[in-house]
Amino acid sequence: MVAPPVGRAGNETASRQVAPRSSRTARPGPLVSATVAILVAATCIPLGYVVWGAVSVGWTRAYQLVVRPRVGELLVNTVSLVVVTVPLCVIVGVGLAWLVERTDLPGRAFWRPLFVAPLAIPAFVNSYAWVGVIPSLHGLWAGVLITTLSYFPFVYLPVAATLRRLDPAVEESARALGSDSAGVFFRVVLPQLRLAILGGALLIGVHLLAEFGAFAMVRFDTFTVAIFQQYQVTFDGAAGSMLAGVLVVLCMALLLAEALARGTARYSRIGAGAPRAATSIHLGRNMFPASVGLALLAVLALGVPVWTILRWLWIGGTDVWAPADIGTALIQTVGLAAVAAVLTTVLAFPVAWVAVRSNGVLARVVEGSNYVTSSLPGIVTALALVTVAIHFVRPLYQSVPLIVFAYVLLFMPRALINVRAGLAQVAPGLEEASRSLGRSPTETFFRVTLRLTAPAAAAGASLVFVAVATELTATLLLAPTGTRTLSMFFWSFSSELDYASAAPYALVLVLLAIPVTLILYRQSTKVAAP
Amino acid sequence: MTTTLDIRGLGKSFNDHTVLDHIDLQVSPGSTTAVVGSSGCGKTTLLRLVAGFEIPDDGTIAISGRTVASPERAVAPHKRSVGYVAQDGALFPHLTVGQNIAYGLTGSARSRGVRDRIVELLETVSLDASYASRRPHQLSGGQQQRVALARALARKPELMLLDEPFSALDTGLRASTRKAVAQLLADAGVTTLLVTHDQEEALSIADQIAVMRDGRFTQVGAPQDVYRKPKDRFTAEFLGDCISLPCTVASGIAECALGSVPVQTSFGDGPATLALRPEQLVASLVSDSEGRDSIGTVIAIEFLGHDVLLTIDPAADIAPIIVRQHSLNPPPIDAKVRIEVLGSGVALK
Numbered sequence: 001m002v003a004p005p006v007g008r009a010g011n012e013t014a015s016r017q018v019a020p021r022s023s024r025t026a027r028p029g030p031l032v033s034a035t036v037a038i039l040v041a042a043t044c045i046p047l048g049y050v051v052w053g054a055v056s057v058g059w060t061r062a063y064q065l066v067v068r069p070r071v072g073e074l075l076v077n078t079v080s081l082v083v084v085t086v087p088l089c090v091i092v093g094v095g096l097a098w099l100v101e102r103t104d105l106p107g108r109a110f111w112r113p114l115f116v117a118p119l120a121i122p123a124f125v126n127s128y129a130w131v132g133v134i135p136s137l138h139g140l141w142a143g144v145l146i147t148t149l150s151y152f153p154f155v156y157l158p159v160a161a162t163l164r165r166l167d168p169a170v171e172e173s174a175r176a177l178g179s180d181s182a183g184v185f186f187r188v189v190l191p192q193l194r195l196a197i198l199g200g201a202l203l204i205g206v207h208l209l210a211e212f213g214a215f216a217m218v219r220f221d222t223f224t225v226a227i228f229q230q231y232q233v234t235f236d237g238a239a240g241s242m243l244a245g246v247l248v249v250l251c252m253a254l255l256l257a258e259a260l261a262r263g264t265a266r267y268s269r270i271g272a273g274a275p276r277a278a279t280s281i282h283l284g285r286n287m288f289p290a291s292v293g294l295a296l297l298a299v300l301a302l303g304v305p306v307w308t309i310l311r312w313l314w315i316g317g318t319d320v321w322a323p324a325d326i327g328t329a330l331i332q333t334v335g336l337a338a339v340a341a342v343l344t345t346v347l348a349f350p351v352a353w354v355a356v357r358s359n360g361v362l363a364r365v366v367e368g369s370n371y372v373t374s375s376l377p378g379i380v381t382a383l384a385l386v387t388v389a390i391h392f393v394r395p396l397y398q399s400v401p402l403i404v405f406a407y408v409l410l411f412m413p414r415a416l417i418n419v420r421a422g423l424a425q426v427a428p429g430l431e432e433a434s435r436s437l438g439r440s441p442t443e444t445f446f447r448v449t450l451r452l453t454a455p456a457a458a459a460g461a462s463l464v465f466v467a468v469a470t471e472l473t474a475t476l477l478l479a480p481t482g483t484r485t486l487s488m489f490f491w492s493f494s495s496e497l498d499y500a501s502a503a504p505y506a507l508v509l510v511l512l513a514i515p516v517t518l519i520l521y522r523q524s525t526k527v528a529a530p
Numbered sequence: 531m532t533t534t535l536d537i538r539g540l541g542k543s544f545n546d547h548t549v550l551d552h553i554d555l556q557v558s559p560g561s562t563t564a565v566v567g568s569s570g571c572g573k574t575t576l577l578r579l580v581a582g583f584e585i586p587d588d589g590t591i592a593i594s595g596r597t598v599a600s601p602e603r604a605v606a607p608h609k610r611s612v613g614y615v616a617q618d619g620a621l622f623p624h625l626t627v628g629q630n631i632a633y634g635l636t637g638s639a640r641s642r643g644v645r646d647r648i649v650e651l652l653e654t655v656s657l658d659a660s661y662a663s664r665r666p667h668q669l670s671g672g673q674q675q676r677v678a679l680a681r682a683l684a685r686k687p688e689l690m691l692l693d694e695p696f697s698a699l700d701t702g703l704r705a706s707t708r709k710a711v712a713q714l715l716a717d718a719g720v721t722t723l724l725v726t727h728d729q730e731e732a733l734s735i736a737d738q739i740a741v742m743r744d745g746r747f748t749q750v751g752a753p754q755d756v757y758r759k760p761k762d763r764f765t766a767e768f769l770g771d772c773i774s775l776p777c778t779v780a781s782g783i784a785e786c787a788l789g790s791v792p793v794q795t796s797f798g799d800g801p802a803t804l805a806l807r808p809e810q811l812v813a814s815l816v817s818d819s820e821g822r823d824s825i826g827t828v829i830a831i832e833f834l835g836h837d838v839l840l841t842i843d844p845a846a847d848i849a850p851i852i853v854r855q856h857s858l859n860p861p862p863i864d865a866k867v868r869i870e871v872l873g874s875g876v877a878l879k
Contacts, residue, residue: 432607433616435582440606456848
């Protein structure tokens with residue numbers, strides 16, 4: 001799964017206008033307001049489903065369903081997974097970022113983009129690769145190993161970007177005040193990385209709660225895995241919706257923990273970018289162990305999956321390449337992903353516009369609802385839509401519009417972050433200039449605003465595209481009969497332990513994700529040099 | 531002859547904070563009016579109201595006799611026939627200089643007519659035709675500003691609005707760009723409303739200046755009049771250094787520590803404050819035998835190259851007076867000097 005790792009990293013535009021310009025934030029028109037209101041209402045469906053589920057079964061029954069040994073077991077599993085994996089990812093990610101950004105380690109230009117590459121390998125493909133190498137792999141530690149190797153870039157990327165942006169003069173002052181390298185790191189650098197680390201950690205936590213394929217493959221039961229199994233046994237059952245309720249509570253706890261840890265801290269604007277590069281720290285005798293460590297991490301995170309995929313392809317030979325199946329899957333996947341990406345990005349425009357250009361109640365509601373739904377596991381959203389479809393709009397059940405709608409809900413934040421950042425960079429002065437040159441608001445939008453936001457929108461759309469193409473959980477639940485996407489083919493083969501036949505699909509999935517991973521890497525370096 | 535811009539009773543508030551309070555202003559065709567005031571006084575809001583980016587709470591704005599804004603009805607900015615040049619030029623970063631200039635013109639930027647017009651406009655702002663293919667970021671600040679002006683001129687607006695157009699430029703460039711732009715607008719006969727916080731800029735460029743303070747005009751008039759005959763102390767001090775002396779006015783003559791000074795505008799006899807400009811004072815050495823006129827002692831000298839600032843402690847019981855005069859042979863420190871007043875002063879309450 002690929003997600004924007006720079007997350008909420010300050011998109012603030014360096015506004016030069018200080019004068020009271022409150023009225024510059026125009027009021028959105030009826031069309032924009034209506035679109036935004038409908039989207040916000042739609043984002044409430046998953047939460048509504050959970051609450052409605054609890055209410056409809058009655059409190060006694062709900063209590064019985066929640067307080068039982070199975071739930072306790074899932075709770076222990078899920079919480080241990082988060083508690084172990086998130087700190088591990090933070091240590092790996094921060095250490096890595098510091099080594100490649102701040103030391104004289106050889107080959108930094110090579111390592112720097114390399115450690116973003118794991119983002120191109122979906123976690124369930126990574127899991128498949130590890131099971132191929134160690135067939136007995138299972139349980140908590142398997143889950144920790146695989147997700148740490150898949151998700152550490154979520155911390156590495158924003159931390160590296162922040163490190164590049166920090167003003168070295170601050171660290172030099174600390175040195176002059178008598179701190180050694182370690183002292184500077186812990187007392188000056190680390191506090192400044194806090195927001196980047198917290199943002200990355202939250203993203204990892206959310207992914208851990210939502211991941212299904214990677215854990216199912218190593219027979220490790222988390223809430224998401226259990227909900228999925230429950231759904232296959234009795235779909236639309238009360239037990240499933242109660243489990244989803246507990247999962248949502250966990251998710252809210254995660255958001256709350258992050259919000260508390262973040263406190264009132266804000267990204268302080270550190271000059272207009274550091275004018276000088278920081279002086280590299282001399283590693284000396286530590287050079288060798290550091291290089292070995294990096295190489296080992298690269299082998300574990302990238303070597304293993306690449307090698308396994310290639311090995312299965314080699315073993316399977318030409319037999320596993322079923323052109324008709326792969327072709328169909330590719331066409332269906334690309335079709336669904338393209339439609340969802342375009343629709344999501346188009347819908348992101350009014351939402352982003354409200355968030356950037358107005359500062360009313362609507363804008364705050366939009367921000368808040370997006371923040372929450374972006375963190376909800378895909379399985380909850382999928383279950384909610386299945387339930388709503390079955391009960392209220394039967395014809396939509398297992399239809400293409402419903403699954404596209406699910407993708408829009410699930411991946412809207414990815415498009416939104418980019419469109420928002422792009423829109424924030426279009427100075428209102430440019431639109432005003434266009435208006436004073438005789439262009440109507442509509443013409444101005446197409447000739448100036450849209451044109452300037454296009455690169456950011458394209459980046460957002462490609463992120464959504466890859467997220468949809470590699471999505472498994474919601475797709476398995478919502479896909480119309482007859483739909484077979486790449487990830488569905490991959491999943492059914494690897495569930496039947498036909499690893500060789502699954503290999504071509506894994507390869508195509510990884511190849512699809514590579515260009516977008518490059519976009520992510522570029523974006524993070526652009527943040528560093530505005 | 532109708533005025534090009536006619537503003538009557540204009541008012542605007544943001545969040546209960548009054549930014550403009552009953553503004554009246556007339557700008558006659560082909561002239562340049564500068565609105566000058568410190569930052570936050572409401573002058574930019576005035577410009578934005580005229581451009582149509584904001585809608586007034588009270589009052590009306592008419593351009594060439596057509597009412598474009600009133601609390602009931604506002605003409606959209608793109609239908610007002612005004613040119614607007616923002617502080618930083620606001621050039622479209624995704625378009626070349628030529629495309630920027632062509633933006634407001636009808637027809638493709640590649641068509642013959644439009645291309646000729648671009649070259650003509652670039653010439654008007656003293657830029658070579660080769661600039662048309664450049665990108666905005668390849669231009670210096672002054673060039674960007676001139677392109678923004680050419681772009682605004684392209685549609686032959688009835689009224690040109692300039693929002694601190696030179697403040698983003700460095701000092702040397704500012705003076706030359708200002709001169710060039712003033713000349714160009716005068717030649718083109720474009721009616722201009724300019725907003726600035728720089729009084730020197732306002733005095734040098736405008737036919738009429740309006741001094742603004744807290745959303746009101748303190749005085750509107752020709753630069754010389756407003757500078758020489760300020761109506762109040764704020765206007766007097768805002769437009770340049772000012773020496774204020776307590777005085778008593780009787781039939782057009784103010785008696786003060788520097789002697790008798792004729793006053794231009796008098797509100798009647800009695801005690802008042804006499805306002806003088808530093809260039810009206812000349813300090814000269816007095817020999818011991820002379821005892822005429824007012825006498826003071828030089829207590830500090832500040833050498834500024836072309837000019838010298840003398841701080842003189844007058845014999846009378848008033849604050850030291852600062853005299854600015856050319857730096858050739860200034861009186862030494864501790865010297866006894868006589869202060870002569872040239873021209874007349876203004877008596878203020």
